[in-house]
Amino acid sequence: MTLRLPDAEGRLRTHEPRTEPLALLPAGPPLTSRTVFAAAHVVADPYADVSPGSPAAVDWDATLAFRRHLWSHGLAVAEAMDTSQRGMGLDWAGAAELIRRSSAEAAATGGRIACGAGTDQLTGPAALADVRAAYEEQLALVEESGAQPVLMASRALARAATGPEDYLDVYGHLLRQSAGPVILHWLGPMFDPALEGYWGSDDPDTATEVFLEVIAARPDKVDGVKISLLDARREVALRRRLPDGVRCYTGDDFGYPELIAGDGHGFSHALLGVFDPLAPLAARAVRALDTGDTGGFRELLDPTVELARHLFRPPTRFYKTGVVLLAWLAGHQEHFAMVGGLQSARSLPHLARAYELADLLGLFPDPERAEARMRTLLALYGVPA
Template sequence: MSIRLPSADGGYRLHRPNTDPCALLRCGPPRSRRFYAAAHVVADPRAAPGAPGPGVDWGATLAFRHRLWAQGLGVAEAMDTAQRGMGLDWPTAAELIRRSAAEARGVGGRIVCGAGTDQLAPDRAHSLAAITAAYEEQLAHVEACGAGAVLMASRALAAAAHGPEDYLEVYGGLLRQSARPVVLHWLGPMFDPALAGYWGHHGLEEATEVFLKIIADRPEKVDGIKVSLLDAEREVDIRRRLPAGVRCYTGDDYHYPELIAGDGELASDALLGVFDPIAPIAARAALALDRDDAAGFRELLDPTVPLARHLFAPPTRFYKTGVVLLAWLAGYQKRFTMVGGLESARPLAHLATAYELADGLGLFPDPERAEDRMRGLLALHGVAS
């Protein structure tokens, strides 16, 4: 039995579905690295019209996080994978953080949560004082919930800053008052064009120096950094210049196997959106590292890179659409819907290839259900499969 899939060139190809799925692995957190999956939210299209905030299916959203914890992965909550700044407003994100942190405590799961400034109105300028206050509000909420914080890049700060000194002032103040070490997040403009020129420079060399100075000024307040630039050489350079004890969490969804494996001296931990759909494989790869089986780690994780590169292809910010598609096909949610209707952000041919690549990796626990759902999606768009 095969399924007829549309191609980007207007043609079609036949795909024979996998019959050997990768089973859910139950294990504790890895010892050799910290692995966090930036998790998506499950939308509830039945939310009442005019209700405050976007509709979230809380049951399915939290169940997905439990599935990640059961496989030994940590959860990076309320990050861009959860549509922060792309449909998920701050009140809903705050509730997501509260609920997920409580669930994590109940099972002993690792969790870090995004703290940003997205409660500020996006259509007007804001002072550095207002931006700092917005960060402080979110940081206080994350810490009050008992979670570690990821200081997310701020669109408001990118728009307001006149130079590197403004970043040094804002981040320096936040680090001085944080109750526990935080993760600093450098999100490149390929993920969010509004963040171009972050740290006060468009050039990566100059921006890196500012970023490293913020860390060097208060290394005891920095658990680690998350670098999301899709530039492996840049990450390796930053990694070797970090103070002792500061982790480098790769956010590079193109080069993660080599960056996590390391160069024999230094290696990256991981905080990745692609770990959401490939969790069963990522968990097995982490265990291979725990056994000092570097070759086995690469044998497991390298084949996932074509799927990751496809999901994160430009425009990269729409990678969440493919992530949610795969969760639906895997049976982890009832509908292929997203907050703000972003399920329509990728063309049908892109979704078909995401299905094909994920199926080839055995990521669907029930391949027949995934095939049936994919056929239904194709039929909805008038494509006979």
């Protein structure tokens, strides 16, 4: 059997689906050579009667089951991050409930979890004092839930700040009052255009100096930094300047294999949205690193970069649509619906290519089911069988 898949030029081409998935271990202990977080998506409730602008309706059973899937492979979960559609369908009330539920599940199952703390309860113009108070509210909730905080980049702070000193003041305050080490998150404007000029400058070199000054002021309160700039050269340069004991977590969904493998001067850990669909394969690759087999790690992970670059192609912030498509095709949820209706954010040719690349990698545990579901989606769009 073959599928007829539309390409970017509107032509139909044939694809012969795999019949067997890639052989992967179903589960395993925590990874040892790298700390690896998968930023996880949320599963929408497809039966909820919602409309544009309504609060997100989440299928909690399916959402938590997916986190157990990630933990079963030895990965940590990065919760309530941009992969979960923070600010793109999931509001603060929904994120707070997600943090509570996932943190409780982590405690019950022994999984590691870090949760995003931001300022998205602020929906309009806000003063710096309001931004700081919003951060404090979310930081407190994450810590009370027993999770490690990730201080996310703030749209409200980007609007309110007049220069680097405002970032130094706000982050310095948060680090002083945090109960334990946090992860700092530098999310580039390709992921969120509202974050242009973060750290008080449009010049990346100047912004980097401010970011490093924030860390240097309280390195004891910084477990690590997540760098999501899609610039491997800049990430390597920055990680070489981090204080001892502060980790670099790559958020580079384009160059993660080389950054995680590292060089003679060090390596990056990982906090990646692309590890949501790649979890079993990523875990197997890092286990090769655990034994010192860098070649085996690259052999497994390098072929996934073409899929990652496709999912995260501009406009990059809509990568979540491809991630949820692959979760549906892989059987982790029973529908292709997203909070905020974001399933419509990518074209059918884009989705078809995501399916094809994932199928070629053997990512689907049941290729026949994935083929049937893709055939249903194609038929919905009117593609002839």
